[in-house]
Amino acid sequence: MKYKDTLNLGKTGFPMRGSLPKTEPERQAKWYAQDLYQKRLSQNQLKPHFNLHDGPPYANGNIHIGHALNKITKDIIVRYKNMAGFYAPYVPGWDTHGLPIEQQLTKLGHDRKSMPKHEWRNLAKDFALKQVDTQRADFKRLGVLGDWDNPYITLQPEFESAQVRVFGTMVSKGYIFKGAKPVYWSWSSESALAEAEIEYHDIDSTSLFYANKVKDGHGLLDEDTYFVVWTTTPFTVTASRGITLGPDFEYSVVKPVGEDRKFVVATDLLETVAPKFGWESWETVAAYKGQELDKITAYHPWDSEQEELVMNADHVTLDSGTGLVHTAPGFGEDDYNVGKKYGLPADVTVDAKGFMTANAGPDFEGKFYDDVVGTVINKLTDARLFLAKEKITHSYPFDWRTKKPIIWRAVPQWFASVEKFRSEILSELDKVAYFPEWGKVRLHNMIRDRGDWVISRQRVWGVPLPIFYAEDGTAILDETVISHVADLFAEHGSNYWFEHEAKDLLPEGYTNEHSPNGEFTKEEDIMDVWFDSGSSWNGVLNTRPQLDYPADMYLEGSDQYRGWFNSSLITSVAVNGVAPYKAILSQGFTLDGKGNKMSKSLGNTISPIEVANKLGVEILRLWTISVDTSQDMPVSNEILKQVSENYRKLRNTLRFLMANTADFDPTKDAIAYSDLSAHDQYFYALENEFVADIRKDYDNYQLNDIFKRVINFVNVDLSAFYLDIAKDVVYVEAPTSHARRSMQTVFYKTLTDLVRLLLPVLPHTAEEVWEYLPHETAEFAYLTDMPEVEDLGDTTALFDHWAVFMKLRDAVNKILEEAREADLIGKNAEAALTMYLTTEQQNWLAELHADVRLLLMVSQLHVQDVQDAENAKDYDGWQLAVAHATGGVSPRDRMFHEDLGADSAFPELSKHEAEIIREFYPEAVTEGLE
16 A cells, blocks of 8 residues: 555546536526526515616627626626625616617618608617627626616517607796707717717817907997907907907007007917017007907808807916907807807807808808918918918817717707706716715716707608697697607617608697697607617616616716716606716726727637637636726736636635545534634634625725735635645545544535635636535525625634734744755754743744644744854844754655654555555555555
8 A cells, every 4th residue: 555545635536627618608598498587587576676786888899898898897796695695687778879880781782861750760680689689699708697678679569669768747847948059969870979978089270360340439449459369279260259358458549569450368368479470569549448348240251241249258268369259150159158148149040061151251161160260361371360370189079980070050959958957967966976085076067067068960760759730830848749759669760760650650639739740750869879778767777677776886987987887877867856866886998908998990809709618708807806996997918818827726725625625524524713723723713804895895895805805815825835744634634524524624614615706706616616516506606695794703812813923834834944055954844943932932832733844844943042042043023043953854745754653564664654654544554555
């Protein structure tokens, strides 16, 4: 018989390599074949509810790494909640209307304007549903468990109907109105945009300085005086209707040397702008406050029939320009507001596609707005009004879909008022929990500062605005009529609107005083897609019995503070006076390994499906908690390889624990906490605290802290300490000895706790481990609950005692390393350690009740009084000395013993080892050992 046959070498069939790309899809197929999602929910039917409402990704193309981060995080939270005592369903959803799908159809060769709208919409629907199928398969490959057979999709009739009812209630409360105020206008999309559909890029623009001749100076300014104005949008001079000044700023009337005219410029900016105009010196004729010049008139630069009005407003600054702002009410929000105050028209001289219209004048008509800078300069020069031009670089709004710049343009649009109930919205925000906390300030400021919401879009693929017009053009905003349309949509879908005439869409017998002949027309615009997703609290939470409104949590990227978080909040408060969510969790954006934004053009994107098929989705899931998602986070192949190494360590640790509990039956062999060996009792308590910390991190959505705690626990507490000393117990001691069963008790608890704690993050691995645990009866690990924190009483003294031991261990490791460097010993097992202890240290050692020799992994340990420490050296307060161990080495435990051969039958073994052999391996007595 061989020595190794008398060791308890752990064995397990659990593979060292996970082969994740192959086994994950097989395991996922089993989950769905066994209906694991529904089994967990059925098990939790009577438990408190937790509802994480899925924000709908846009159905267009395969998922990207940001999608993966989002969906995996949601899956982690939902799985945890189900295992932590909640009924937590997960209903995924998709946003399916809007411009990107129309653009894709155009790329495929379809011409929207050459076919009936309802046919175009059918093409869009088919395209969107194909994208849903593609993305659903991708999300399922990520291991995300949910009601994938019954998702919510914004094109579903029941969703569209619920959305229209939200609109109807807002109509009844007076929150919906039509106006011609300037909105973000995308000439590339031929539609108005909401603020959430805007992104900013730095661009170079030509800014102009020019003069407007005074027409009526109100006795303050002569007719040979000119206002010096500044603009960064030269094309809007065609619609200039005023000049705005700061009421409290001082303006100087100056006559430059060599000039026959006088000019008005803000006094504080005069020294800055004069060199631009070639003014070397000047005479200051007069100075006035802006409010003194209010309502003076001037001539338009080249339109002799057009008068411009001097106005006062607080938006004027002295940061740049001349302190006099050219004002075109049809092309800017500030311009519109001041123009409305002074009764000016909001004229527009650019059409939907960005081309100048006839009212811009014959020199401009038909030209693209961005190509008329030269024409404007020529017109100003011919009138002797041009003063200077310069290039400026500034941040400018772009259409986030087409990546083209937009313009402000006043066209009739439908708006949802925010001002009318802004205070209610802000009040509701105070009741919401935010992760991270700065989200509250961000969303509060956005609501505080946002204007009314333009909800109409000049497109086809979307939910139509359920508005009719009478014969005289009066808009019919009637909640009863809108409710009737909602009923039609619930039965037929919103395409019904485009397939029928207005008379067929109105309630039977409907009449209106504004249509004496009974003739009606219908609105052709559709709703902003943010109104679609922003109504999901009604279209999903209020229509599915397993869900709750308000939701416990909305979780999306940080861009949704101006998107889905924002639109959902507005509609929910407008209709019901409450926020649609109790908590918001936001995440940053994914960057490449160098911190650059990911984009296909840069070639630095990472496909989550490719990662899953190469490394396994468990690596991607572990990466999700390895990063701080409260800010932008890097991901690269190199980073994922590092995460793979962490996964390998986790897997091998689980495997070690499984192998060394293979002969352990927790129902028969477990040792009570109070009877555990001292070191096992300590680690049992330490692991119990670990469980408490991880549970707390899950509850507070601190997933990155979970990663750090798990890695530290596995690498430091387990591998570098507990498992390091374990081999001298679980391998060497008698199979059923108290020492071994004590340690196995802790091993098994640690193993099963780790499996359940890690399951939300690594469900495939956890389920794989579970299949190798014969004493666990649950069909799936996911059908078990999170480990509970045990009440072990006051463990303060216990941890204090062991904190001292850890300091002693560090000190011993130092002297052993020095002994190795001096060639006194090789391995720790060759050492004989002597500790010279003070009375206090001796008392501590007695109270520890531990086999310190075993824990320090030396062959011999001697304890003497500190007074005898002649040859000792101080190591962090410990007086230590080391020598080479005496006696001989046992081939069985590789330690030095002075009692080798105490049993003549086993001359190479210590007395203790021989006793184990005689009791548990009697055949060795007759056969001998080799």
